[in-house]
Amino acid sequence: MADATDIRQWLIARAGAWRAMVQDVELLRSQRHATVDEALGAVEAYRGLARDLATARRVAPNTRTTAGLEALYRQLHVLINRRPRGGLAAVRALLAFDIPNATRELRARILGMAMLMGVSAFAGWWLVATFPTLISIFASENMIEQVEQGHLWTEGMINIMPSSVLSVGILANNIVVSVLAFCAGIFLGLGTLYLIAMNGLMLGAAFAFVHQHGLARALFEFIIAHGPVELSVICIAGATGVALGESIIRPTLDSRRDSFQACAHRVAPVLQFCAVLLVGCGFIEGFISPDNRFPMASRITIGVGYWLIMWALMSGRLFAKKID
Secondary structure: OHHHHHHHHHHHHHHHHHHHHHHHHHHHHOOOOOOOOHHHHHHHHHHHHHHHHHHHHOOOOHHHHHHHHHHHHHHHHHOOOOOOOOOOHHHHHHHHHHHHHHHHHHHHHHHHHHHHHHHHHHHHHHHHHHHHHHHEEEEEEEHHHHOOOOOOOOOOOOHOOHHHHHHHHHHHHHHHHHHHHHHHHHHHOHHHHHHHHHHHHHHHHHHHHHOOOOOHHHHHHHHOOOHHHHHHHHHHHHHHHHHHHHHHOOOOOOOHHHHHHHHHHHHHHHHHHHHHHHHHHHHHHHHOOOOOOOHHHHHHHHHHHHHHHHHHHHOOOOOOHOOO
């Protein structure tokens, strides 16, 4: 049996590690997901705690220290062996916790991207309205020619190709734009700002040009069903890109790499949700927007309704009360 001095020194030496382990356990219990490093760290802590508990039972049985270690060991055992979430439960947890948390973190950046796109759209409108020849910077010669003849470039899209093929092509284009807005954040956020500004300029320029030829209502009628969500997704993707850039410029962890990885992990659920939203946008833009059988009222209802559903899901209000 070790003497009292040795036991006291051992307890003092290990007390700091036990306190840190308690904090780590509380943190992991409060999280819905853990990274690979956190999981491996928990397993290693579990092994070390088992050795400490065996020693405490031998040198200091029936003490408060041993009882505390036993309780901590049980908590860590349950934490490591808990059932992983999957299926419908995982989807609900994603909608109730991960996506709303990431949205709250990105809220100011999303608003900033929306303002940037709005200001850029106004600038594009003013440029083309003041200097009509500048439309050649934003539109192809074929598009310009069709508008000057009194027709939108969107007319006859269903006759040219099936709606299913058109929908897939539009979906691919939307995803490419959103992924570029996200990935451009690697360039310290400047690439993302450029892409958002260019999209705004092109939108404003297009509306100014078709307005000059009396086709503004027709263009609005085409985009209103899918446009609100599609433009919002671009702004959200841009906000995630800016967040990545900020994680590199102003790292919150010990290294820029760790800060970048942590930021990417936090915003990933929002990007996954945006990909699902773009599938819906592609379906609407391929089957509904080019079809003249849908009146303006139904298009507005679809566009505004889809947009409201998007923000209701991103806020977590529809699922938060259903998750324990």
